[in-house]
Amino acid sequence: MEYIVLVITAVLVKNILLAQYLGNCPFLGTSKRMDTAIGMGVSVIFVMTIATAITWVVQYSVLVPLKLEYLQTIAFILVIAALVQFVELFLKKFAPPLYSALGIFLPLITTNCAIMGVALLVILKGQTFPEAVLFAVASGVGFTLALILLAGIRERLEVSAVPMALRGAASGLIMAGLMSLAFFGFVGVDGSLKALIQ
Amino acid sequence: MKLLKVFTRGLWNEIPPFRLVLGLCPTLAVTRSAEDGLGMGLAVIFVLACSNMLVSSLRNLIPRQVRIACFVVIIASFVVVVELLSQAFFYPIYQSLGIFIPLIVVNCIILGRAEAFASRNGIIASGLDGLGMGLGFTLSLTVLGSIREILGQGTFFGAEVMWSSFRPFSFMVEAPGAFVTLGILLAIMNAISKSHQS
Secondary structure (H helix, E strand, O other): OHHHHHHHHHHHHOOOOOOOOOOHHHHHHOOOOHHHHHHHHHHHHHHHHHHHHHHHHHHHHHHOOOOOHHHHHHHHHHHHHHHHHHHHHHHHHHOHHHHHHHHHHOHHHOOOHHHHHHHHHHHHOOOOHHHHHHHHHHHHHHHHHHHHHHHHHHHHHHOOOOOHHHOOHHHHHHHHHHHHHHHHHHOOHHHHHHHHHO | OHHHHHHHHOOOOOOOOOOOOOOHHHHHHOOOOHHHHHHHHHHHHHHHHHHHHHHHHOOOOOOHHHHHHHHHHHHHHHHHHHHHHHHHHOHHHHHHHHHHOHHHHHOHHHHHHHHHHHOOOOHHHHHHHHHHHHHHHHHHHHHHHHHHHHHHHOEEOOEEOOOOOOOOOHHHHOHHHHHHHHHHHHHHHHHHHHHHHO
């Protein structure tokens, strides 16, 4: 049951994009069209889950026993960079249309703070391995949800008369702000769910 | 003259994160108050200037195929330096910036400058480019942090500035305020540069 609360918290209440401010560059970059938004979302879920699982193992079976915790930042970013390279090769070989659609954003997953952020957060919260993996999946789903919602709004905005100065990133950010306000409605849901279980 | 241009470009023409919509996560997350924004900005100036100079001095030694990985390791090393220094000497700021200090590694501006400028230019020019971009980033973060702190808490660098009956908008210090403020500032910058052109 705690796992359900964990998932709902990560997807809705503390959405990684709208409440934790992680992963905003790809959020604005790939939300102009629905198909790129879905592609980006799926690759983030995939990379985030594997990256968090690997960095969790690296942290607790290499860095902590060797007392090298101060190298956490370097170790994590190397793991993530290598992993993204692997995903890129994989997609190039097995899903070329997706590969060409995601274009420059796939290498940019390396510099997507959401991936690194989740890897650091699970360590910070001291989560166990299954909790960490589940949290990563749920955060990825939350990321995809917000990305797809914003892409839907921005596709509509594209064909409406928006003032010149607000075109592009400016209106995207304001829309994200309004969405984030809407997601505020979920604050407290995690607390009441917890109470319900007990 | 040319060097001066390299330095000042980051302050208006290409000021991050407005002109280059990169590095948004720290921009949104740590601008709850002017002080946090300034602290993050200073950390970024240090990392950006140092990594630019080191990348530039090694630019003929690094093979093209693995350049991104090399840049990431260089950046990560300087981030660890900042992390340890801030932990030792600026503990309150270290605590309020939280995971956003290790996340400087994945700030796209830094990798972007390494790739777009430092790997093609001399050491002095790269250092100045880093300083200029870093200063521009610090300026943006401090302005954004000031607006949010004044409206959201009625204070500026911790000092009361609004009249006594002023009711702070708690909206401004939360996530939606961050998105909307940045979006509006971006729109204002667009409007100004448009009227300059015409």
